[in-house]
Amino acid sequence: MVRKPTSKETARKPNMREAILAAAEELFATNGFNAVSVRDIAQAAGANPGSVTYHFKTKDGLLLEIYRRHCGPMNLRRSELLAAAKRVRDLQDRLEAVVRAYVVPAFTSGSDLAGGGARFTRLRAVMSAEGNEVARKIIAQTFDDTSHAFIDAIHDSLPHIPRTDIVWRSHFLLGALYYSLVTPDRVSRLSRGEADGNDPANAIEQLVQATVAAFQAPALDQAAPARRRTVASSKT
């Protein structure tokens, strides 16, 4: 179905704007923001450096547009999956479903924009590590709502665990998720080839299984820091 484009969106190449976005996304996600130049992006997209300025004004504007492009659809998908997960009756099954609803959209690989995808998640991981200012603002105002929704859903499945613990553990989940996308080869290397860190299905199952167990761990009582033993004190 070839629709007739209006004069507002004509272009010489099929869609140069999209090509630039895709190239920038890939390069930012693998090399970080500062290591990638506008010229690098233009070259990877088969475009002229000036085109980047024309479409996105600044380099920050380009990053901003990448976030705008993905955040909406991704959070929508997560909301749908979360809603479905919340309808699961059995508490144990519901917990797993909720975790899966959080993890799956972050992994589903990214030829389609709608799904969010591993590439965008990796991008977010790298921006978070670099302390990127643009990313920080967007995340705080866009992702915190989603995070709270998931935390609440998980808390509903585990009423006896303090909310504080849930927050910590979902923080760990996000860290593990990010790291799995940033350094998948490390898994292959450490497992001596027995596991494939780049296989999303495998990563998802492993992550879900481990995370569900982590959430189900006994509550960490603030009132009971009297640990049985302290192995960690050999020197001091």
Next chain:
Amino acid sequence: MVRKPTSKETARKPNMREAILAAAEELFATNGFNAVSVRDIAQAAGANPGSVTYHFKTKDGLLLEIYRRHCGPMNLRRSELLAAAKRVRDLQDRLEAVVRAYVVPAFTSGSDLAGGGARFTRLRAVMSAEGNEVARKIIAQTFDDTSHAFIDAIHDSLPHIPRTDIVWRSHFLLGALYYSLVTPDRVSRLSRGEADGNDPANAIEQLVQATVAAFQAPALDQAAPARRRTVASSKT
């Protein structure tokens, strides 16, 4: 005790070389490698840009020296703690001790070089995310041994779990560890002030507790991918 310095280590300021290393460590860990200029580092250390070149030749050389300075003592400390942990008789307790031996040196804050410290760990997290070439080489040749030692120790405590699963779960542990050091404020924010993401003791306890439970999760049978339900398929 003021020892007489030889001609090989005299300097105008107490120790400008160390000041540069400390400044670079801090700046790299918070802003990434490429976002920080040699001039930034020199200014933060109260030194002249030329001094950086004099002591470390190149910017890569400076990063390399930071790694060299920390890797040895940190892995040594981990080895000691691991050896102590392995002597714990009870399997459950031993698992926790091993995890703690892995986590604690990564968090212990870093006024002393020997301890490794949170700052250096945060640096490693950022370099890993940026895909830094210098860091990648060092990590593969320095940290993999340590990682294998811990994986083996954990496997000994959990003989019924396949090694592949152990690798995945320790990978998740490292990701959670990194992320906790990179974005501690997110914990405070999401818990609405009830938890302090910047409190190392708290982070360690939460991480150890969650991780031990994750390791103890039932094995993920490769032969049984027939899951009971698939909540994750609402669209496709």
Next chain:
DNA sequence: TGATCTTTTGTACGATAGTACAAATCACAT
């Protein structure tokens, strides 16, 4: 004190960064 070596300073160079802008080119309506 003066010779010698180490360290710091100051400055400069080439490369590359982000961005601006005029000219060229294209798609489409008339």
Next chain:
DNA sequence: ATGTGATTTGTACTATCGTACAAAAGATCA
């Protein structure tokens, strides 16, 4: 066919990057 607005190209400007290097300053020992 031609005019018009959207897009792409080519190029240039300024700032800053990593690094080099000579001169200045400090420390050490005869």
